[in-house]
Amino acid sequence: GAVVSQHPSRVICKSGTSVKIECRSLDFQATTMFWYRQFPKQSLMLMATSNEGSKATYEQGVEKDKFLINHASLTLSTLTVTSAHPEDSSFYICSAPNRDRGVHEQYFGPGTRLTVT
Amino acid sequence: QKEVEQDPGPLSVPEGAIVSLNCTYSNSAFQYFMWYRQYSRKGPELLMYTYSSGNKEDGRFTAQVDKSSKYISLFIRDSQPSDSATYLCAMIKAAGNKLTFGGGTRVLVKP
Numbered sequence: 001g002a003v004v005s006q007h008p009s010r011v012i013c014k015s016g017t018s019v020k021i022e023c024r025s026l027d028f029q030a031t032t033m034f035w036y037r038q039f040p041k042q043s044l045m046l047m048a049t050s051n052e053g054s055k056a057t058y059e060q061g062v063e064k065d066k067f068l069i070n071h072a073s074l075t076l077s078t079l080t081v082t083s084a085h086p087e088d089s090s091f092y093i094c095s096a097p098n099r100d101r102g103v104h105e106q107y108f109g110p111g112t113r114l115t116v117t
Numbered sequence: 118q119k120e121v122e123q124d125p126g127p128l129s130v131p132e133g134a135i136v137s138l139n140c141t142y143s144n145s146a147f148q149y150f151m152w153y154r155q156y157s158r159k160g161p162e163l164l165m166y167t168y169s170s171g172n173k174e175d176g177r178f179t180a181q182v183d184k185s186s187k188y189i190s191l192f193i194r195d196s197q198p199s200d201s202a203t204y205l206c207a208m209i210k211a212a213g214n215k216l217t218f219g220g221g222t223r224v225l226v227k228p
């Protein structure tokens with residue numbers, strides 16, 4: 001099956017610093033990747049769509065200057081949380097559809113737990 | 118009103134029982150219907166997907182879609198304690214690529 005990895009799996013940072021999270025599709029190419037955040041006992045909330053070679057598309061209410069997304073290649077997208085604050089603490093998950101199989105086959109990374117102190 | 122509604126549970130069943138999960142939706146534009154399983158502190162895992170109406174079976178899992186009623190179901194036969202997780206339904210509109218999720222149902226299978 002398709003594999004998506006995320007790094008780091010867990011990060012603790014101080015308020016005001018920036019954190020970069022990587023999402024990689026390991027055995028398939030993804031021209032599009034999605035970034036979600038998830039609060040405890042809640043469903044996934046889509047933050048943005050990452051497009052290889054072009055700008056990301058952000059969902060309403062998501063600050064693009066705070067959550068910087070870069071889709072550098074067909075297998076890598078990064079999310080940088082800039083000037084992190086405690087309210088940014090959450091579980092961040094990426095997903096990628098296998099472009100050879102169709103949009104309905106989307107595979108999720110294991111998630112990154114961010115804690116801002 | 119949310120586009121996709123899902124009972125949060127928890128749904129508690131004894132081992133070996135059938136687990137019945139469902140979602141309702143309001144937008145007839147949805148064409149692909151998926152079920153994901155998510156263990157605590159992990160990313161969701163794709164279980165099954167169905168295109169349009171009909172049934173699909175994969176091992177102990179059966180997915181059903183009734184587009185006329187805007188209702189989808191997932192059945193898990195011979196449930197095991199390892200099936201204890203949160204189950205998320207998700208849908209994609211025609212010509213789209215974004216997943217719209219239900220809120221998830223927490224399932225507990227007791228040995």
